[in-house]
Amino acid sequence: MRPLVHPSIDDITVEGILHALSDPVRAAIYAELAMSACAQNCSNFLQVTNRDIPKSTLSLHFRSLREAGLIRSERRGVEMHNTSRCSEIEQRFPGLIGAILNAHRVQSTERDSSTRQGASRAVRPHV
Amino acid sequence: MRPLVHPSIDDITVEGILHALSDPVRAAIYAELAMSACAQNCSNFLQVTNRDIPKSTLSLHFRSLREAGLIRSERRGVEMHNTSRCSEIEQRFPGLIGAILNAHRVQSTERDSSTRQGASRAVRPHV
DNA sequence: TCCATAGTTCACAACATAGGAACTATGGAA
DNA sequence: TTCCATAGTTCCTATGTTGTGAACTATGGA
Numbered sequence: 001m002r003p004l005v006h007p008s009i010d011d012i013t014v015e016g017i018l019h020a021l022s023d024p025v026r027a028a029i030y031a032e033l034a035m036s037a038c039a040q041n042c043s044n045f046l047q048v049t050n051r052d053i054p055k056s057t058l059s060l061h062f063r064s065l066r067e068a069g070l071i072r073s074e075r076r077g078v079e080m081h082n083t084s085r086c087s088e089i090e091q092r093f094p095g096l097i098g099a100i101l102n103a104h105r106v107q108s109t110e111r112d113s114s115t116r117q118g119a120s121r122a123v124r125p126h127v
Numbered sequence: 128m129r130p131l132v133h134p135s136i137d138d139i140t141v142e143g144i145l146h147a148l149s150d151p152v153r154a155a156i157y158a159e160l161a162m163s164a165c166a167q168n169c170s171n172f173l174q175v176t177n178r179d180i181p182k183s184t185l186s187l188h189f190r191s192l193r194e195a196g197l198i199r200s201e202r203r204g205v206e207m208h209n210t211s212r213c214s215e216i217e218q219r220f221p222g223l224i225g226a227i228l229n230a231h232r233v234q235s236t237e238r239d240s241s242t243r244q245g246a247s248r249a250v251r252p253h254v
Numbered sequence: 255t256c257c258a259t260a261g262t263t264c265a266c267a268a269c270a271t272a273g274g275a276a277c278t279a280t281g282g283a284a
Numbered sequence: 285t286t287c288c289a290t291a292g293t294t295c296c297t298a299t300g301t302t303g304t305g306a307a308c309t310a311t312g313g314a
Contacts, residue, residue, distance in 0.1 A: 001278060001279070001292090002293085002294090013234060014154070014230045014231050014234050015149050015154065017230075018148050018149035019145070019146070019149035022142050022143075022145035022146035022149055024142055041291075041292095042291075043290090043292085053273095055291085055293090056272080056274070056275090056292090056294080057273060058292090059292055059293055060272080060293090063293090075279085075280085075291095075292090077280060077281060077291090079292085080291075080292070092233065093226070093230035093233055094226075095226040096229075098226070099221075099222040099223045099226035100141070100223065102222065102223075103141040103144075104141050107141050107220075110137075128262065128263080128310070129263090170259090181303075181304055182261070182262090183306090184304065186261055186262055186263085187262090187302080202261090204311060204312060205259055205310075205313095206261085255314100257314080258314100259311085260310085261309085261310085263307085263308070263309090264307080264308090265304100265305095266303105267304090268301100268302080268303080268304105269300100269302075269303095270301070271298105271301085272300095273298095274297095275295085275296090276293105277292100277293075278291100278292085278294090279290100279291085279293095280289105280291085280292105281289095281290090282287100283286100283288080283289100284286085284287075284288095
């Protein structure tokens with residue numbers, strides 16, 4: 001079984017970060033890890049974003065996050081301990097992670113309030 | 128020929144923005160548009176990132192940026208006038224675009240200086 | 255009317271991604 | 285020790301996404 005790959009902080013790229021976080025599932029996982037004080041295992045996220053995510057898919061999402069340099073994963077017995085690397089990334093790309101997490105927050109707040117009011121956004125026409 | 132699609136500001140998603148900017152060519156195009164005071168046509172970017180980009184590929188990149196809500200394109204005679212929509216986006220997702228552009232700047236600065244010194248980063252081992 | 259220029263669309267090849275099934279690694283119980 | 289349960293990973297394949305050349309469209313000017 002191949003060993004876990006963690007890029008060194010200098011090999012982390014902006015493109016990699018943006019690509020990893022452009023997926024809603026990965027963004028949700030990462031947001032939760034970044035907020036959480038303690039490490040979390042993968043299975044905690046089998047129902048993130050209110051959908052059942054197959055284990056294999058989840059595993060690939062964790063791999064994407066890991067290889068983009070966003071999280072660190074360590075085996076602890078039978079589980080995985082996942083933590084975010086946000087403080088390292090903050091050093092190299094100041095403000096980036098905060099702005100992205102904040103934008104996701106803005107967006108989900110709007111989504112919640114519009115569904116409560118009857119999903120007005122869903123029918124708004126494009127130009 | 129299908130009309131140009133511009134999402135309304137409320138339909139712009141973070142995922143869409145991140146995905147669009149996770150491509151180096153699109154990021155370079157967008158950075159240049161965001162910096163530039165005046166509108167620019169597509170052909171100005173046929174050599175962005177020091178590579179020849181086929182016209183058809185470039186056209187799709189502009190379409191991605193447009194449909195992600197990052198730029199606005201208008202036909203002016205035989206050319207296209209492309210401008211960035213950063214002030215709109217700044218309203219909705221404060222700090223996001225600035226942080227991303229800044230991160231790209233950080234990264235390209237490092238790349239430049241490491242190539243000058245003999246590409247030390249290229250051989251640095253991963254964990 | 256014709257041409258040149260700027261972009262777009264189409265078709266297809268190459269690459270990336272999702273998910274089920276089979277697998278591996280670890281810790282604990284018998 | 286051996287066996288089992290749990291947590292993740294890998295493999296395979298079907299489905300999407302993306303890049304590119306060739307053919308096309310739209311516009312302005314000769």
